[in-house]
Every structure is written in structure tokens, then in C-alpha cells.
Amino acid sequence: MTTSYLKLKGHFAQISHFEHFSALGDWDQATMMPMGGSEGRSDAMATLAGHIHGLRTAPWLLDEINNAESEPLTARERANLREMKYQCQQSIAVPQALVEAKTKAAYQCENAWREQRKNNDWSGFKPNLENVMALVREEAGHRAALTGLSPYDxxxxxxxxxxxxxxxxxxxxxxxxxxxxxxxxxxNKQASEPVIQLDGTFDIGAQEKIGRELMTLLGFDFNQGRLDVSSHPFCGGVPGDVRLTTRYREDDFTGALLGIIHETGHARYEQGLPLALRGQPAGLARSMGIHESQSLFFEMQLAASKPFIELITPIINRNLGRDFSADALVNLYTRVKPGLIRVDADEVTYPCHILLRFDAEKALMDGSLTVADLPDFWSAGMQELLGINTDGDYRNGCMQDIHWTLGELGYFPSYTLGAMYAAQLRFAMEKTLGPLEQTIGQGRLAEVFAWLEQHIWSLGSLMDTDSLIKAATGESLNFHYLEQHLRQRYLGE
Amino acid sequence: MTTSYLKLKGHFAQISHFEHFSALGDWDQATMMPMGGSEGRSDAMATLAGHIHGLRTAPWLLDEINNAESEPLTARERANLREMKYQCQQSIAVPQALVEAKTKAAYQCENAWREQRKNNDWSGFKPNLENVMALVREEAGHRAALTGLSPYDxxxxxxxxxxxxxxxxxxxxxxxxxxxxxxxxxxNKQASEPVIQLDGTFDIGAQEKIGRELMTLLGFDFNQGRLDVSSHPFCGGVPGDVRLTTRYREDDFTGALLGIIHETGHARYEQGLPLALRGQPAGLARSMGIHESQSLFFEMQLAASKPFIELITPIINRNLGRDFSADALVNLYTRVKPGLIRVDADEVTYPCHILLRFDAEKALMDGSLTVADLPDFWSAGMQELLGINTDGDYRNGCMQDIHWTLGELGYFPSYTLGAMYAAQLRFAMEKTLGPLEQTIGQGRLAEVFAWLEQHIWSLGSLMDTDSLIKAATGESLNFHYLEQHLRQRYLGE
Structure with missing residues (x-):
């Protein structure tokens, strides 16, 4: 008899149906919704978040989970039950009223931010962010009281x-x-290497066409997803209908395309999650670090490699009506240059952006940094880590990311964890498939995807993160693989 | 003390937040969603519909409404309470499981219909429609048992x-x-009148630009809404974010533009509903007949009039790079021609399409007609009413409309009710503003919208339909105004 388990399974399927609308509302707000719709949307999203929270903290839930633990379950069911319990415990920690207040504040903050960022309007943004931060600290306090962890943990x-x-x-x-x-x-090494300057303009329709061709090359299923435009690129939707976005610039096509490739990595992970567990906690992506490992595998391990760029150069030239050489594009795509914007950063300087945000988040949470002092903290950090002055440039400084507007502190480290996992996965994959560059050069992309599907995508949340990485690579997280990858690609070591 | 009323007000606001996602899901499915998303969407929509139904039938609700009835309420609050009670009684009539089953069947039917209609695939469509019809009959049976009305009523x-x-x-x-x-x-009269033949193609981007200019001319607020494309035009979304759609043909721009004007009438009604009652039952549009009266007022009373066409002819010519005369467009837009498609029909033959559907719906509900016999019933009706043979042409016959796929029987009469109300409103408006054609010709469109806003839009559901029409026009529904309008416009009487 698995009565309790089956009841739980139905309950979590229901939760996933409401989360479907949460995902749709998020995507629509970023891509389609007119400004005038924001008040109604933010009210509706808050009610929805509160309802989902209520379902995750139903009074009978923990008892039923405890009952199910003594039922004769398969290993997959047991993994699902473990994830149910984790979700439930995570949710019980925070009062429903706080969840609703935070959701509402976050949506208002993000929505205003879309305009404020354009106008470098720090004084307009600051009170909204303070409001969100206060609620995040309150949330972290509740979690800390229940778990004994530090608020930031x-x-x-x-x-x-x-x-x-x-x-x-x-x-x-x-x-x-x-x-x-x-x-x-x-x-020093790149100072003497040639790099082309992009000149003229690049038609946005043509860029979008290239993007769609690259997505198809990377195995994205357009019958189960879309590509749109938003001010901050993301991959949203649900596994059967994955919606990714990018943003275009007329004077530079490289960022939009790399963005599309990055989000396609996320998308293939979502599209490749186990169908039999769809809507169940164990059928979800393992963690944000693992999610970023897939997007960064696509963006950095695959797309920034010489043979991949050789593969796509004809696609780029045909659509743009240009005649770039593959070597020129390789130089362009592997150019290292300390800059202001995290999402535009090359893979070498990128971790510096994360170190800054990691330091800031910890300090914002332990109270040693206030929102008012954030711009100065930012300037000092950018100066120290990348030698860049950001004084007064809020839009390209601490106002550049969407995460904090949404109250998502604790997310940023996932990007660099992802880069480390991606490098580690590549070296593991090479034990079976041979050198990645050779595999790409031989057009054997399908084998790369099959390896990722087998070792990551199809496993959803059946294992914990450490077990998943150990099973895939033979060892726990090891940052040396990222260093090795960077030295190999950029210094030829 | 209005304790019970305030509790109810909060509860109905919550319901409106969930309905927000129902509207968003509908719009997205018709405009944005890839085919692969349909299973997940239909599951999620069914759960959502069931949840909303649960909220509308909460066990404590009727008691609380009864308590509130003895509280000291304003007239507006009392009207809101009356609408709450009506919604609640409507919902209590139908078991939640049936609501969920019907929602799911309807979404599956509609989704498959989008392809099946293209392929004239009656045999594929038939079992889906039978499934939906069986559930609609079951629903109507429940309502009939509770109210003593006939199922179709x-x-x-x-x-x-x-x-x-x-x-x-x-x-x-x-x-x-x-x-x-x-x-x-x-x-007979038009046989001797000149009518131009549209030749060449009309760029869809240009048509869309014209549509947006017309929407602006008609006072649509793009900060609170959007225009998109769907296979069946509709006006969806929520009052703060109204989303209308049209469909374009390269060989004929007239239908898309008229469709946009029609949906803009719906949209202005929604955008003009009382802000103070947003999210409350009394803040909703009065009825579908009144809704259609607004869209048909825009489409027929305004847009098909000579002075309006004179106003928009330069917009059409500028965008299409053509040189149509206003007279030629007037003839085109007032040409009467019996045809297969309801939504393409002129205002004179349109009611015949409704009579056919009204007869069919009644017969499907009282059991005298089966889905299997529907195509023959359709052919006979089209032959009798409009002298047209539709044998074997399902896609332009009984498969042309979305309504039945969604299980929405009882809706079609609203279109012709709307045409009758629209004509009646026009003659009433003329008592204050003078002849409508003269008002349009003098560019006093704002006065027309102000009149509609005062007498219809801003009143939401504060009055019942008959009271609303009596207050606006001085009498109850009177079909002679439609006849008078048609004789005036088409026979010059």
C-alpha cells in the first residue's frame, strides 16, 4: 500500500499546476505585459504565491510524508518523497503573510526598476530595494531560527x-x-593579438534568425518552447513549454547570440528532465548551480570553442550578409576585457563579478552593509577586483541585475558554481568521448547532448547535488578544472 | 458594521486574482503557446478552474452573503452583494469535478481544433466535440435541476x-x-452599384500599423493593453491589461481592420469599467449582449458609416501606399453578400448566422439533434436562411467557430442582442448629440465615447441589463431600432 505517497503525489501535481501560472506570469511580465498591467499582475502574483505557499505548508502534509516514509516505495519514489519533504520544510519556515508581502514588493520593485535603470535613477530605486531587502532579512531570520543556519546560509x-x-x-x-x-x-598575451572592430549595424531580424538556427543546431525543440525579447535575458516557462529570451543591440550581434546559446543550455536541461516525473519535486532541475552548469557548458565549453565557431560562422555570415573569418570571430568571442556588466563579461573576468556580489549579499544580510552604502561598496569592489571606476554609474553598477529587485539573494554564487561544474563535466565527458574540441569538430554534437542527458538532465532531482556530480565525474566539486580550462583556452597551457 | 460585506469583498478580490491567470492562460494559448505546451496548460487550467469554482462555492459563502444583506450598505455595495450572490448561486449548481472535466475537455478540443479546422477534419473533431457536448448537457442538467429553468435557458x-x-x-x-x-x-439595390475588387497584396505589417492607428483614434490605451494575432479574434486579458487579437490576410485588409475595430469596442468597455469596483462582481461588464453592443457599436454604428470611413481613408492609403477613394471603401464596407463565415458577415446577413446557431444549440441541448447530425442540420439551415450550400465544407461550416469547442453554448444570441442594443443606444444618443453621422463628421468622437462611458462602461454591473438599457434609452430592448438602422443605411429609408 502506498496510499500516503499517492495522496502526496496528487497534491504536488496540483502545486505544479499553480506554479505553471507563476512561470507564465513571470514570463509575460518580462516580455509582453504593458506597464499599466503591473498593479493587477502584482496583486495576482502575490495571491498566487500565497496560495502555493499554503499548499506547501498544509497542516496534514508533514504527517502524511512521515506515513509515506514507512510505505514500500521504489527508489525513485523515495527520492521524490525526500524532495517533497525538503520543499515542505523550506516553506514551513516562512509565514504566508511574509511570502505574499515579499512577492508583491519584489514585483513592484522589479517593474519600476525596468524604467529606473534606464534613467540611472538610484534615488527612485533605493527605497524599493530597501523595502525588498527588509523583507528578505525577515525571511532569512525565520529560516535561520528554524534551521540553526546563518541567515545567508x-x-x-x-x-x-x-x-x-x-x-x-x-x-x-x-x-x-x-x-x-x-x-x-x-x-598581456592578447594585447598583441588581432581583434576586429564591429562596424555598421546588424539587423535585429537577421540576428533573431541566426539565434533560431543556433537553437535548432543545439537541439532546442520549438514545438516545446519559444524565443522572445526581454530587458534581462532568462529561461522561463515549464518543461513542456520552455520560454527563453534575449536582448538585441544593433551595433553588436555577439552578445545576443551568446545569450541565446546560454539560455538554450538552460532550456535543454528543462526539456530533458524526466518526463515520468513531470510535475513532481524529483522531476525538477537539481539546483541553480547545476542549471548554470548546463547553460555555461553550452556558452563556454561548446560555443566559445574554435571548432564550434567554425561551425556557425557560415550561419552568421549568410544571415548578416557579411564575410567574417572564423578566426576573427574566435578572437572576438574569447577576448578578455574587464568591464562593468556581469552578463556581458567574458568567462575569465566573470567570477570577479560574482565575488563582488557574494561579498555584498553576505554583508547586506549580516547587517554590516546598508542599501544606502551599496553604491560605494560596489565602486570599491569593482576598483579592487577589476580596476574599474563605477562612481555615479548606477545603471551599469549595482542596478544592473534583476536578482535583488526580486529579492533573490543567494543566487549569484550559482553562476560560478555552474562554471566550475561545467568545466568538471567537460573533463569527465572527455574520458568517454575524447577531447571536446575534436568531438565538436567532427560534428558529433548529438553525443555531447546524449552524455549530458544521461548524466544530468534525465536525473532531475533524484540524487543530491554532490552525489550527482560524483556519479557523473567521479569526484566532488573541484575548482581546479575551471582554472585548467581557462589556462588551456587562454594561455595554451 | 459591515463585517460580513468586507470579508466577502476580500474573498471576491482573491477570486479575481485567480481569474487573472485564467485570462492570461487563455490569451497565451491562443497567441503565444507552442503546440507542445498544450497538455501542461490544459492540466493547469483545469486545476485553476476547479480552484476558482471552489472559492465561489465555499461552504460559508451563502451564509455570509445572507448576513451581509442585513448590514448597512450603500447602494453600490448592495449591487455588488447582489452580483456576488448571483455568481455564487451560478457556481453552486455545478459540481467541482464536472467543472474540471469540462475545462480540460474544452481545452483539448479547442487545441486540436486549431489544426483540425485547417484540415477540414470533421471525423477527428467530432469525438472531441461530442465529449464537450456531453459535459455541457450534464452541466445544464445540474443547473436546470436547481433553478427549474430548461437546460438551454x-x-x-x-x-x-x-x-x-x-x-x-x-x-x-x-x-x-x-x-x-x-x-x-x-x-437588388446594390446589384447596380459599383464595387471595387481588391487586387494585389497588402503587407501585413502595414495592416497592423493601420490597426494600431485606428485603435488610437478610437481611444484605446496601449499602456493598458496589446494587439496580437490569433486564429480566432477575441478580446481578452483583464481591465488594466486588455488584450485583443485579429487575423490578417494578404489579399484583403478589410476584415482584419473591421475585426480590430470590433475588438476595440470590447476593449474600451473593459478599460472603462469602474476603477473603484475593479476585481469586484459589480465592477464586471454587465452581460455578453451588452459587451457585443459595444463592439458592434464601434464596428457597425461608427466604423461602417460614411463619415468614419472618410476619416480613416487617408490612414489606410498612407500605410498601404494606395489611393482608394472614401466612396469605394464605403461601398466595400457596406456590401451585403450572403456568405459562409459568421465573423466575415455583413451586418444585414449576420443575424441569419445567429438564428442557425441558436436553433442548433437548442436542439443539441434538448436532445433532438446529435453532434453526428450537425453537418446536415447546418447545410439545411444555411440553404434555408442564406441560400448557400455547405455540404462537406466543415471548416467553413459547423467547425468555423471557437465557442462550441470551449463548451460555450448560449453565447451566440448575445451577438444579435448586441446588434439590437447598439442600434437602440445610437438612436438614444442622437437625442443628446444629434445625428451620429454628423457627430462623426465633425470629429466629435470624444463625445460619443463620453456618452457610452457615462451610460454603459462606468456602470459595470451596478444595474441589471433591462434597467441599464431603460436608463440609457428610455425603454426596454426593442428590435425595431436594428431594422430601422438597416433600412436607413442600406435602403436610404
Whole structure:
């Protein structure tokens, strides 16, 4: 008899149906909704979030989970039950009224931010962000009281279950000590290398066509998803209907295309999650770090490699009516240049942007940094990590990301965890498939996707993150693979 | 003390938040969603519909409404309470499981219909429609048992509260006896009038630009709404974010533009509903007949008039790079021609399409007609009413409309009720503003909208339909105004 388990399964399927609308509302707000719709949307999203929270914290739920634990379940069912319990415990920690207040504040903050960022309007944005931060601190406080973790650790746990700030500090310490000299070495080496300047304009319709061709090349199923435009690129929707976005610039096509490839990595993970577990907790992506490992595998391990660029150069030239050489595009796509914007950063300087945000988040949560002091903290950090002055440039400084507007603190480390996992997965994959560049050059992309599907996508949340990475690569997270990858690609070591 | 009323007000606001997602899901499915998303969407929509139904039938609701009835309420609050009670009673009549089953069947039917209609695939469509019809009959049976009305009357009541089939039969009898000879007279008159043939193609981007200019001319607020494309035009969304759609043909721009004007009438009604009652039952549009009266006022009373066409001819010519004369467009837009498609029909033959559907719906509900016999019934009806043979042409016959795929029986009469209300409103408006054609010709469109806003839009559901029409026009529904309008415009009487 698996009565309790089946009841739980039905309940979590219901939850996923409401989450369907949460995903749709998010996507629509970023891509389609006119400004005048924001008040109605934010009210509706708050009610929906509160309702989902209510379902995840139903009074009978933990008892039923405890009952189900003594039922004769398969290993997959047991994994699903474990994830149900985790979700339930995560939700019980926070009062429903707080969930609703935070959702509403976050949507209002994000919506106003869309205009405020354009206008570099820090004084308009600041009170909204303070409002969101106060609610996030309240949330973290509730979680900390229940779990005994530090407030910031409880936020990390939402995106990267099991990860702690102390572990990150140790892992990131390696990058902190390695990156500055590595960046300098690469800058010195590239100073003498040719790089083309993009001139003229690039038709946005043509860029979109290239994007769709690349998505098809990367196995994206357009019968189960869409490509649209938003001010901050993301991959949303639901596994059967994955919606990714990018943003275009007329004077530079490279960012939009790399963005599309990045989001396609997320999308294939979502489209490749186990169909039999759709709508169940164990059928969800494992963690944000693992999610980013897939997008960064696509963006960095695949797309920034010489043979991949050779593969797509004809597609780019045909649509843009240009005649770029593959070598010129390789140089363009592997150019290292410290800059203001995280999402535009090359893979070498990218972790510096994360170190800054990681430091800021921790300080905002332990109270040693206020929102009012954030711009100065930002300027100092950018100066120290990348030698860049950002004074007064809020829109390209601490107002550039969507995450904090949504109250999503604890997410940023996932990007660099993802880069580390991606490099580690590549070296593991090469044990079976041979050198990745050779596999790409031989047009064997399908084998790469099959490997990722087997070792990551199809496993959903059946294992915890560490077990998943150990099963796929033979060892736990090891930051040296990222360093090895960077030295190999950028210094030829 | 208005404790019970305030509790109810909060509850109905919550319901409106969930209905927000129902509207969003509908719109997205018709405009944006890839085919692969349909299973997940239909599951989610069914759960949502069931949840909304649960909220409308909460066990404590009727008691609380009864308590509130003895509280000291304002007239507006009392009207809101009356509408709450009506919604609640409507919902209690139908078991939640049936609501969910019907929602799911309807979404599957509609989704498959989008392809099946293209392929004239009656045999594929038939079992889906039978499934939906069986569930609609079951629903109507439940409503009939509770209200003592006939099954079909209970369906009419959903869209046109208070309307009965017997009343419609009397009102429609006037049209049934008048229309055939009226159509013949007009056809004879127009036989000798010049009409241009549209030649070449009309760029769809240019058509869309014209559509947006017309929407702006008609006062549509793009900060609170959108225009998109769907296979069946509709006006959806929520009052703060109204989403209308059209469909374009490269060989004929007239239909898309008229469709946009029609939906803009719906949209202005929605955008003009009382802001203070947003999310409350009394803040909703009065009925589908009144809704159609606004879209048909825009489409027929305004847009098909000579001075309006003179106003928009330069917009059309500028965008299409053509040189149509206003007279040629007037003839085009007032050409009467019996045809297969309801939504493409002129205003004179349109009621015949409704009479056919009204007869079919009644027969499908009282059991005298089966889905299997529907195509023959359709052919016979089209032959009798409009002299057209539709044998074997399902896609332009009984498969042309979306309504039945969604299980919405009882809706069609609203279109002709709307045409009658629209004509009646026009003659009433003229008592204050003077002849409508003169008002348009003098560019006083704002006065027309102000009149509609004052007498219809801003009143939401504060009055019942008959009171609303009496207050606006001085008398109850009177079909003679439609006849008078048609004779005036088409026979110059």
C-alpha cells in the first residue's frame, strides 16, 4: 500500500499546476505585459504565491510524508518523497503573510526598476530595494531560527541545497588568489593579438534568425518552447513549454547570440528532465548551480570553442550578409576585457563579478552593509577586483541585475558554481568521448547532448547535488578544472 | 458594521486574482503557446478552474452573503452583494469535478481544433466535440435541476442573465420574418452599384500599423493593453491589461481592420469599467449582449458609416501606399453578400448566422439533434436562411467557430442582442448629440465615447441589463431600432 505517497503525489501535481501560472506570469511580465498591467499582475502574483505557499505548508502534509516514509516505495519514489519533504520544510519556515508581502514588493520593485535603470535613477530605486531587502532579512531570520543556519546560509540553501557560505569562501578563495594574475597574463598575451572592430549595424531580424538556427543546431525543440525579447535575458516557462529570451543591440550581434546559446543550455536541461516525473519535486532541475552548469557548458565549453565557431560562422555570415573569418570571430568571442556588466563579461573576468556580489549579499544580510552604502561598496569592489571606476554609474553598477529587485539573494554564487561544474563535466565527458574540441569538430554534437542527458538532465532531482556530480565525474566539486580550462583556452597551457 | 460585506469583498478580490491567470492562460494559448505546451496548460487550467469554482462555492459563502444583506450598505455595495450572490448561486449548481472535466475537455478540443479546422477534419473533431457536448448537457442538467429553468435557458443565463429562449424566440421572430425580404431588397439595390475588387497584396505589417492607428483614434490605451494575432479574434486579458487579437490576410485588409475595430469596442468597455469596483462582481461588464453592443457599436454604428470611413481613408492609403477613394471603401464596407463565415458577415446577413446557431444549440441541448447530425442540420439551415450550400465544407461550416469547442453554448444570441442594443443606444444618443453621422463628421468622437462611458462602461454591473438599457434609452430592448438602422443605411429609408 502506498496510499500516503499517492495522496502526496496528487497534491504536488496540483502545486505544479499553480506554479505553471507563476512561470507564465513571470514570463509575460518580462516580455509582453504593458506597464499599466503591473498593479493587477502584482496583486495576482502575490495571491498566487500565497496560495502555493499554503499548499506547501498544509497542516496534514508533514504527517502524511512521515506515513509515506514507512510505505514500500521504489527508489525513485523515495527520492521524490525526500524532495517533497525538503520543499515542505523550506516553506514551513516562512509565514504566508511574509511570502505574499515579499512577492508583491519584489514585483513592484522589479517593474519600476525596468524604467529606473534606464534613467540611472538610484534615488527612485533605493527605497524599493530597501523595502525588498527588509523583507528578505525577515525571511532569512525565520529560516535561520528554524534551521540553526546563518541567515545567508538559509538563502544559499534555497538555490543550492546543502551549500554553505563557509564552503563557498574556501572554494572562492582559490579563484580570488588565482584570477588577478591570470587575468593580467591573458591581457598581456592578447594585447598583441588581432581583434576586429564591429562596424555598421546588424539587423535585429537577421540576428533573431541566426539565434533560431543556433537553437535548432543545439537541439532546442520549438514545438516545446519559444524565443522572445526581454530587458534581462532568462529561461522561463515549464518543461513542456520552455520560454527563453534575449536582448538585441544593433551595433553588436555577439552578445545576443551568446545569450541565446546560454539560455538554450538552460532550456535543454528543462526539456530533458524526466518526463515520468513531470510535475513532481524529483522531476525538477537539481539546483541553480547545476542549471548554470548546463547553460555555461553550452556558452563556454561548446560555443566559445574554435571548432564550434567554425561551425556557425557560415550561419552568421549568410544571415548578416557579411564575410567574417572564423578566426576573427574566435578572437572576438574569447577576448578578455574587464568591464562593468556581469552578463556581458567574458568567462575569465566573470567570477570577479560574482565575488563582488557574494561579498555584498553576505554583508547586506549580516547587517554590516546598508542599501544606502551599496553604491560605494560596489565602486570599491569593482576598483579592487577589476580596476574599474563605477562612481555615479548606477545603471551599469549595482542596478544592473534583476536578482535583488526580486529579492533573490543567494543566487549569484550559482553562476560560478555552474562554471566550475561545467568545466568538471567537460573533463569527465572527455574520458568517454575524447577531447571536446575534436568531438565538436567532427560534428558529433548529438553525443555531447546524449552524455549530458544521461548524466544530468534525465536525473532531475533524484540524487543530491554532490552525489550527482560524483556519479557523473567521479569526484566532488573541484575548482581546479575551471582554472585548467581557462589556462588551456587562454594561455595554451 | 459591515463585517460580513468586507470579508466577502476580500474573498471576491482573491477570486479575481485567480481569474487573472485564467485570462492570461487563455490569451497565451491562443497567441503565444507552442503546440507542445498544450497538455501542461490544459492540466493547469483545469486545476485553476476547479480552484476558482471552489472559492465561489465555499461552504460559508451563502451564509455570509445572507448576513451581509442585513448590514448597512450603500447602494453600490448592495449591487455588488447582489452580483456576488448571483455568481455564487451560478457556481453552486455545478459540481467541482464536472467543472474540471469540462475545462480540460474544452481545452483539448479547442487545441486540436486549431489544426483540425485547417484540415477540414470533421471525423477527428467530432469525438472531441461530442465529449464537450456531453459535459455541457450534464452541466445544464445540474443547473436546470436547481433553478427549474430548461437546460438551454440555464446556459443563456450564464452569458445574458435573465434572458430566456422564449423571449429570444419572440424577438428573433421579428428578424426571421423581416430579414429575407430585406436582404433581397438590398441585394437588388446594390446589384447596380459599383464595387471595387481588391487586387494585389497588402503587407501585413502595414495592416497592423493601420490597426494600431485606428485603435488610437478610437481611444484605446496601449499602456493598458496589446494587439496580437490569433486564429480566432477575441478580446481578452483583464481591465488594466486588455488584450485583443485579429487575423490578417494578404489579399484583403478589410476584415482584419473591421475585426480590430470590433475588438476595440470590447476593449474600451473593459478599460472603462469602474476603477473603484475593479476585481469586484459589480465592477464586471454587465452581460455578453451588452459587451457585443459595444463592439458592434464601434464596428457597425461608427466604423461602417460614411463619415468614419472618410476619416480613416487617408490612414489606410498612407500605410498601404494606395489611393482608394472614401466612396469605394464605403461601398466595400457596406456590401451585403450572403456568405459562409459568421465573423466575415455583413451586418444585414449576420443575424441569419445567429438564428442557425441558436436553433442548433437548442436542439443539441434538448436532445433532438446529435453532434453526428450537425453537418446536415447546418447545410439545411444555411440553404434555408442564406441560400448557400455547405455540404462537406466543415471548416467553413459547423467547425468555423471557437465557442462550441470551449463548451460555450448560449453565447451566440448575445451577438444579435448586441446588434439590437447598439442600434437602440445610437438612436438614444442622437437625442443628446444629434445625428451620429454628423457627430462623426465633425470629429466629435470624444463625445460619443463620453456618452457610452457615462451610460454603459462606468456602470459595470451596478444595474441589471433591462434597467441599464431603460436608463440609457428610455425603454426596454426593442428590435425595431436594428431594422430601422438597416433600412436607413442600406435602403436610404
Amino acid at each position: 538559509t538563502l544559499l540553501d534555497k538555490f543550492e541545497p546543502g551549500m554553505r557560505a563557509a564552503t563557498l569562501e574556501t572554494t572562492f578563495a582559490g579563484l580570488r588568489s588565482t584570477l588577478p594574475s591570470l587575468i593580467q597574463q591573458i591581457l | 440555464t446556459l443563456l443565463d450564464k452569458f445574458e442573465p435573465g434572458m430566456r429562449a422564449a423571449t429570444l424566440e419572440t424577438t428573433f421572430a421579428g428578424l426571421r420574418s423581416t430579414l429575407p425580404s430585406l436582404i433581397q431588397q438590398i441585394l
